[in-house]
Amino acid sequence: MKRILTFFLCGLLAVSVASAQRRRPDAPLPKWEGLAETPQMGWNSWNKFATEINEELIKATADKMVELGLVDAGYVYLNLDDGWHGERDAQGFIHEDPVKFPSGIKALADYMHARGLKLGIYSDAGTNTCACYAGSSGHEYQDAFTYAQWGIDYLKYDWCYTQNLNPIGAYTLMRSALRRAGRPILFSICEWGSNRPWEWAADVGHSWRTTGDIGVAFLPVPVTFDENGRPRWRPQSVLEILDQNEPLRAYAGPGHWNDPDMLEVGNGMSVSEDRAHFTLWCMMAAPLILGNDLTNMSDETLAIITNRDVIAIDQDPLGIQGLRLMKKGDLQYWFKPLQDGAWAFCLLNAGPEDAAVELDWEKLEFKDDISGRSPEFAKVNYQAKDLWNAAAKPFTTRVKGKKRGQTVGAKTSVVVPSHDVLTLRLTPMQ
């Protein structure tokens, strides 16, 4: 009798365990791994074109990305931002705007894939996108499946019209939906740093915005007020974003990056400001998402965005975000640990005048808590290559002293123009 009872109870337990497993079909699914092992690189339509996008523009942009060597340089994602949307149908499925994209998004994805590119798309966790098109709220799984069916490779997911939504819940829901849809899609979280995503998003998305929207501004844009005395919305400048993004370096790493917003290179700042903006984004291991008109850009802009040595700082396999060692007046001293004992060094002159600076390397010694490394300038001699001046001869951070065979710390004199950078790769010499 006892044996029969035990058998019966075990059977009951097995059935209830099985049904408990079956009863949890919507337990959160993990994010797609293996994406954005180095910060993602590509182009996005928003900064230059806002919602004025269409099939012709996107195809022409793709053609330029191939023709100008941008794909070879690493820019593989071509991302549609807000404004591609048409209506939801009676079953709730989203469709593209038939006037802007008459051939459909799937055909556009095919066009990209045939050229070695990947297609990104944009949605919003709320009822509407920021430009008031249909958001994904209530349609997360449906939208994720639609994107997967179209052949989408990247989703930027915004945070407008979210009313009382819980950000961790909302972004985790879309993470699960993307996983369930079965196609690896890079998940770019865009809630502007409002809910400290760096503290919870490492296993939710592949990057998270850390700031409000960037503008075409190197220096802070002055605050203005509306008729009720309330401050008007203003975009973030390059210098403000540096201050907000730098302290978050401990949270970034392969597959989960701080995103200080897309690039404004080529959109109206001076060439030196563009160069400084681009370099500092690389020093911060930021996603490099171009935001200019690729069908019409200057040689200087092209030279900035295709500088392979500077891109290599961003894409270094260690994946450690750089640090600002110090601010001294208008000067900022940045370092980024790179593979094989190397460092990137960037000296930013944020001031209105050119700056003559003497770099006393031994005095720049420090310990980086994240990598656990120190440059050890008193011991290690580095060869320094100026990454924005191909004609400049490399120099060393130690020089021959008076005694035989002895080397001493070098002092290097440089001039950094206003709103520009000196950028060096420091490679340890044997």
Ligand code: GLA
């Ligand atoms: C928000 C985002 C921007 C852009 C717009 C689109 O402001 O932060 O990057 O996607 O929405 O409406």
